[in-house]
Amino acid sequence: MHIEYSDEQIMLRDSADRYLRDNYGFDQRQAVVKGGEGFSREQWRMFAELGWLAMPFAEDYGGFGAGAIETMLLGEMLGRHLVLEPWIETVLLAGGLIEAGATPALKAQYLTGIAAGEIQGAFAHGEPGCTGGFAQAATVAVPGTGGFEISGRKGVVLNGPAADVLLVTARTGGEPGSPEGLSLFAVPAGTPGIRRRDYPTYDGRHASEITFDRVAVPAEALVGEAGNALPLIDAVVDRALLALCAEAVGAMDALLSATVDYTRQRKQFGQPIARFQVLRHRMADMFIQGELTRSLLMATAWKLDQGADDASALVTALKARVGRAGRFIGQNAIQLHGGIGMTDELSVGHYFKRLTAIENLFGARDYHLARYHRLTHTHN
Amino acid sequence: MVAGAGARRAFNHEQPERYSEMDDQHFRTEVREFLAEALTPELRRAGELMTSVFADFEATMAWHRILHAKGWVAPDWPAEYGGTGWDLTRRHIFQEECKLANAPALLPMGLQMLGPMLIGYGTEAQKAHYLPRILSGEDVWCQGYSEPGAGSDLASLATSAVREGDHYVINGSKIWTSYAHHANRIFCLVRTSREGKPQAGISFILVDMATPGIKVDPIVGLDGRVEQCQVFFDDVRVPAENLVGGENQGWEVAKYLLEFERGGHNFTIDLKKLAAKLHKQARAERDASGEPWGANPLFQARMADVEVDALALEYTERRIKGALDAGQNPGALSSLTKIVGTEISQRFNELSVEVMGLYALPYQDEALSPAYQGEIIGPDHGLTTMAEYINNRASTIYGGTGEIQRDIIAKRVLEL
Numbered sequence: 001m002h003i004e005y006s007d008e009q010i011m012l013r014d015s016a017d018r019y020l021r022d023n024y025g026f027d028q029r030q031a032v033v034k035g036g037e038g039f040s041r042e043q044w045r046m047f048a049e050l051g052w053l054a055m056p057f058a059e060d061y062g063g064f065g066a067g068a069i070e071t072m073l074l075g076e077m078l079g080r081h082l083v084l085e086p087w088i089e090t091v092l093l094a095g096g097l098i099e100a101g102a103t104p105a106l107k108a109q110y111l112t113g114i115a116a117g118e119i120q121g122a123f124a125h126g127e128p129g130c131t132g133g134f135a136q137a138a139t140v141a142v143p144g145t146g147g148f149e150i151s152g153r154k155g156v157v158l159n160g161p162a163a164d165v166l167l168v169t170a171r172t173g174g175e176p177g178s179p180e181g182l183s184l185f186a187v188p189a190g191t192p193g194i195r196r197r198d199y200p201t202y203d204g205r206h207a208s209e210i211t212f213d214r215v216a217v218p219a220e221a222l223v224g225e226a227g228n229a230l231p232l233i234d235a236v237v238d239r240a241l242l243a244l245c246a247e248a249v250g251a252m253d254a255l256l257s258a259t260v261d262y263t264r265q266r267k268q269f270g271q272p273i274a275r276f277q278v279l280r281h282r283m284a285d286m287f288i289q290g291e292l293t294r295s296l297l298m299a300t301a302w303k304l305d306q307g308a309d310d311a312s313a314l315v316t317a318l319k320a321r322v323g324r325a326g327r328f329i330g331q332n333a334i335q336l337h338g339g340i341g342m343t344d345e346l347s348v349g350h351y352f353k354r355l356t357a358i359e360n361l362f363g364a365r366d367y368h369l370a371r372y373h374r375l376t377h378t379h380n
Numbered sequence: 381m382v383a384g385a386g387a388r389r390a391f392n393h394e395q396p397e398r399y400s401e402m403d404d405q406h407f408r409t410e411v412r413e414f415l416a417e418a419l420t421p422e423l424r425r426a427g428e429l430m431t432s433v434f435a436d437f438e439a440t441m442a443w444h445r446i447l448h449a450k451g452w453v454a455p456d457w458p459a460e461y462g463g464t465g466w467d468l469t470r471r472h473i474f475q476e477e478c479k480l481a482n483a484p485a486l487l488p489m490g491l492q493m494l495g496p497m498l499i500g501y502g503t504e505a506q507k508a509h510y511l512p513r514i515l516s517g518e519d520v521w522c523q524g525y526s527e528p529g530a531g532s533d534l535a536s537l538a539t540s541a542v543r544e545g546d547h548y549v550i551n552g553s554k555i556w557t558s559y560a561h562h563a564n565r566i567f568c569l570v571r572t573s574r575e576g577k578p579q580a581g582i583s584f585i586l587v588d589m590a591t592p593g594i595k596v597d598p599i600v601g602l603d604g605r606v607e608q609c610q611v612f613f614d615d616v617r618v619p620a621e622n623l624v625g626g627e628n629q630g631w632e633v634a635k636y637l638l639e640f641e642r643g644g645h646n647f648t649i650d651l652k653k654l655a656a657k658l659h660k661q662a663r664a665e666r667d668a669s670g671e672p673w674g675a676n677p678l679f680q681a682r683m684a685d686v687e688v689d690a691l692a693l694e695y696t697e698r699r700i701k702g703a704l705d706a707g708q709n710p711g712a713l714s715s716l717t718k719i720v721g722t723e724i725s726q727r728f729n730e731l732s733v734e735v736m737g738l739y740a741l742p743y744q745d746e747a748l749s750p751a752y753q754g755e756i757i758g759p760d761h762g763l764t765t766m767a768e769y770i771n772n773r774a775s776t777i778y779g780g781t782g783e784i785q786r787d788i789i790a791k792r793v794l795e796l
Contacts, residue, residue, distance in 0.1 A: 335776060342774045367667065
């Protein structure tokens with residue numbers, strides 16, 4: 001398989017790499033982690049200027065209609081440089097869900113703002129009872145004056161603290177566990193009845209526990225078809241998963257380079273530890289895991305852009321693979337760095353924590369292995 | 381070999397007649413009753429909230445003092461020095477019951493490292509002075525072994541101690557010194573000679589942390605907390621009588637600990653606790669189908685895989701104990717327990733992170749303090765999961781990396 005990247009695609013990747021290398025150093029990043037909001041509004045403005053926030057949207061909304069390949073290329077650079085800013089949460093998830101199913105008025109209201117860097121978003125799907133499986137949602141949306149009233153609790157809403165708009169799964173019918181009856185709403189964060197508890201996450205980001213107490217939204221807040229939000233959500237999350245996996249591949253790549261460099265200079269027993277065969281083979285295995293995953297990443301992006309039937313199966317295979325490779329590479333990067341790999345001061349541990357977090361987003365390895373089986377073995 | 385001041389005391393635990401099983405049951409009951417009374421809810425909480433080998437410092441020292449008052453703070457020491465006179469079985473029972481009751485872990489540096497080394501190599505004056513202070517908790521020790529340039533290759537350490545009159549002057553730096561920021565004393569391996577093999581030029585010395593010239597830099601770990609430190613020595617003058625063992629006998633003193641420790645550390649109980657917690661999480665947390673993780677066949681298979689390996693380790697530890705009880709050297713078996721125990725615990729951690737799902741992600745440091753009364757984000761049984769997973773990556777690094785341990789098996793056991 002050989003992907004011939006267009007000039008624009010190469011430029012996107014290279015310029016992102018260059019910009020982040022020159023303006024997003026690790027020490028700067030750490031200062032932002034420790035700061036109030038956990039991401040830099042200044043950087044977000046730059047991302048807007050660079051076109052990253054507009055990228056996937058249709059031109060009608062100020063976007064470039066970029067596809068999965070561009071998402072992959074940018075995603076990898078964000079991962080390589082440990083970027084904190086909520087590109088996936090705001091642009092791909094909130095923006096993606098709105099673009100896929102909101103009313104024209106809502107799209108006009110939000111997408112231009114997101115593309116311009118003025119609006120933040122978050123996808124509130126997980127709940128304290130069950131954080132995996134969108135159909136498990138128990139939050140309800142009952143008919144209310146002029147629209148709906150949403151009540152329930154959402155847990156670990158990534159970018160919840162900064163979000164101006166929340167994309168919320170709530171049932172207009174059916175029982176928790178049933179895909180039928182699951183709906184999606186675009187809810188402005190300041191709507192009365194919403195209570196939030198904000199907190200940091202282990203990978204340097206921020207999330208919220210959000211309670212909805214008869215939160216009134218107009219009928220137009222419905223995104224997609226009432227009671228049938230799952231297909232829309234699955235399609236958008238597939239793209240977000242691609243980006244997350246691209247981030248992971250970027251992080252794994254950075255870890256392999258860092259580990260190779262470190263073992264070359266670290267001397268024990270009178271020689272660089274890179275001379276010890278066990279460690280050489282370990283790094284060779286890290287290389288193998290990284291490249292296998294990268295191959296699957298490229299194929300997945302390609303298939304998504306082609307609208308291939310098996311694109312979802314590939315996304316799920318990719319997420320499962322990233323789970324295994326990310327764990328192996330992250331853990332061994334720390335192991336081969338020895339004691340300093342366990343310090344806050346070095347970037348190694350932070351890549352490890354980000355990979356660990358990615359593993360738990362939208363299903364860990366076992367979830368995707370089971371899903372892969374379901375998607376590829378339809379005739380039993 | 382240089383004969384030192386205080387020739388090495390041969391180590392053998394008193395082996396009273398083996399108690400009957402019934403007597404052991406009574407002992408277990410006695411321990412449980414003591415723990416039920418002496419472990420306050422806050423101390424138990426401190427034990428429950430452990431995310432590394434250390435518990436909250438204040439809770440640890442409070443527990444230390446309680447055990448000292450009972451006479452049970454150093455069960456492994458010979459009775460004449462303040463130990464309990466228990467045989468290996470009882471020492472295991474005691475360890476097990478403390479862990480099951482979530483007692484906070486005691487600091488090992490004084491009780492399990494320096495204490496035995498002084499018993500083996502210390503002068504009468506050193507033993508008389510330092511041992512009681514370790515037992516009472518008045519002295520909090522940290523260990524100055526590793527250096528930035530000497531980790532796996534500890535023998536290459538370079539912190540120097542130069543004799544000047546009746547002092548040694550120490551210059552250099554130690555790193556990964558756990559709790560140096562809480563300690564009032566440090567025991568160090570220092571270089572007193574550059575002649576011959578590196579091991580042959582190392583001495584063991586005791587230093588007061590208040591001595592001028594010592595600086596402690598805390599090191600923030602990946603969990604955002606400080607446990608490790610770097611300690612700098614700038615012309616630190618230490619009385620020569622603080623040497624333990626003879627000059628250049630330090631490596632031998634440090635190695636003695638391996639002999640003393642044999643059969644002491646039990647991974648089995650730690651692994652059983654991890655498994656029990658994981659089963660609890662798996663009953664409560666739901667997978668994407670809405671069913672408890674415990675009912676998920678993939679989880680069941682992965683869990684069984686780890687539990688079977690833990691069972692094999694448990695029986696290996698029993699073989700080791702059996703050999704020791706029979707007065708024999710467990711030899712090769714002891715070399716594998718650290719490798720296997722740490723790797724199994726890491727596999728349990730991974731499963732825990734998976735089961736907790738999104739609720740493994742919230743970082744809530746305040747809630748990890750035993751005194752915290754506020755609301756916890758997510759379920760209580762998930763509170764320590766991510767921190768445990770992160771911190772336990774270090775267990776295959778400290779105390780000899782998994783790679784070095786395998787090298788030792790290859791060399792010493794397989795004679796390759």
